[in-house]
Amino acid sequence: MTSAAEPLLIRQARLAGASGFSLQDLRLRNGRIETLAEGGSLAAVPGEQVIEADHGLVLPAFVDLHTHLDKGHITPRRANPDGTFKGAFEAVAADRAAHWTAEDVEARMEFSLRAAYAHGTAAIRTHLDSAPPQHAITWPVFAKVRERWAGRIALQAVALCGPDLALDKALVDEIARTAKAHGGLLGGAISLFDRAEEAIGNLVEAAGRHGLDLDLHIDESGDPTSRSLTLLARRVLDSGFDGRVVAGHCCSLAMRPEAEVEETLALVAEAGIAVVSLPLCNLFLQDRVANRTPRWRGVTLLHELKAAGITVALASDNTRDPFYAYGDLDMMEVLRESVRIGHLDYPRERLSDWFAAVSAVPAAIAGFEHRGHIEAGASADLLVLRARDAGELFARPQADRTIIRAGAIIHPVLPDYRELDSVLGTAP
Known part of the structure; x- marks a missing residue:
């Protein structure tokens, strides 16, 4: 060496x-x-x-803006029964309840980071399932792992809570305090949900109160009536929230009417929301119906977002868990497959610009020292x-x-x- x-x-x-x-x-x-x-x-x-x-x-060196180190590699123990989003959600919940001790989470995190390091990644932001009581187990483990990996992979973490939990202001406040104590961010998963506006409002309010940035899973669905990205942009603008905001997935944007898309893109650009796309996971989960070939790729509107002046990053998301059964936290694979899935190779003169979506762009979004x-x-x-x-x-x-x-x-x-x-x- x-x-x-x-x-x-x-x-x-x-x-x-x-x-x-x-x-x-x-x-x-x-x-x-x-x-x-x-x-x-x-x-x-x-x-x-x-x-x-x-x-x-x-x-x-790569920057991976959206992963789930706490879920990684549980597929051999708890596979997705049918490959669907619902199946993934239920399988993870069952595995978490049965197995996610500090020792279990730490061992799987360590394995994932060794893989990412071997592939050439210098910085990672991970989402951590933070519904109580798991938050009291996982966040101290993350802090320990972050310290151990300092100088090799810089780590950030986002407190992830589901939409039902986001309706409980007291629980959101507790989770926000946990994230704050560990130098983290506040997050949530809001897609097709009849009280999405209320849930988003609670998260934005709590983030503002505790001085936290936001990183949300948004519209991870192929249903054109899933419009949480629009609601998020409006809430950020109306509230004057001045922290950084990232919206992950945004899948249903690709299925919405053109007029709604144009309105949403304008709002997202005005609100300064960055978008991180997770093409491999979304290709795996979206439009999965038994015995039927999928009709769409599950990816958001990468070209249109970028053309609207919105910052767009690409990231790995889940690794060998019920939400994505494959992957190895290799951002080279993410870049290669994103180019194929999103047709990023044309126009040719713009292809090299997409390389920054796995390095400089996510580094700037997250504020990592590695730029x-x-x-x-x-x-x-x-x-x-x-x-x-x-x-x-x-x-x-x-x-x-x-x-x-x-x-x-x-x-x-x-x-x-x-x-x-x-x-x-x-x-x-």
Whole structure:
């Protein structure tokens, strides 16, 4: 392993930007990018290790804005019985009640973070199921794990509560206090719900009272009458809420009439709400009906949101749990599959701009210290790839990626699923 203090030169690297790709040399020193120069213009100095990128892409380390570390990897123990959202909700509730001790949650969180680190992620925001009494178990575990992973993966957490719980102002206040005590955010899941406006109002009010940012699951449904995103934008504007607001999923937006879409996009833009799309989970859950092929992809209006001036990020969401039975917290997979699912590859001149949706954009939304930019003075947290363009990048999993953290090449190993056998009670 290269020490963080040892200079490292990356030559002839292709960097993605809003206007396409550029060929650059990068000199890394003292954990930061010291110099950016025209490709091929920098010569190695004595004692400097050299990586010949040979026109391979270099990306900033990933930022995953929306995960569920507390749910991860329970599928072997509690599978979704029918693949539906209802089935997922009930399976997780049952597993949580039976198994989510501090030891169980911590072991699965640790496994997930080791996977994310091995894939090249530098920062993660996770939602934590926070309905009492689980909040008293999971939040202290998260605080412990966050401290242990400091310097490798920066962690944030959001207190997640369901719509029924959000109607109880006293419980919302208790959950908000727990999140506040641990430096977290307030969240909730509001989709097709006849009292959605009231629930959203309670969450916005509590966040404002406790000085918390908001990160909500919104309209995770294919029903065109699910309009919680509109309600959220109006509430933020009417209340004068001045914290940061993120809306996740927003699936039903793609099913609503065009006039309603235009109105909602204008409101979301005015309210300054950022949207995080979770294409892999939504592809898995949305429009799932037994013995029928799905008619839509479940993804929100990525192109239209961005065209309206709304900040859009892409993230992984669930990992091997009833809401999404697959995944490995690999943001390279998220980017690759999002491009395919959302047709982000055209127009061609805009494709490289979407790369920021898994790095610089979510970093800015969350305010992480790792900014996800490749520029002089930035932290030297990078991935060096053999792929030279988007075609090569998305054709393969990029399993041979070189990961650089704090200016040093690291060699993390993916954890073996067998390590979870004793935790899940699934050992042969």
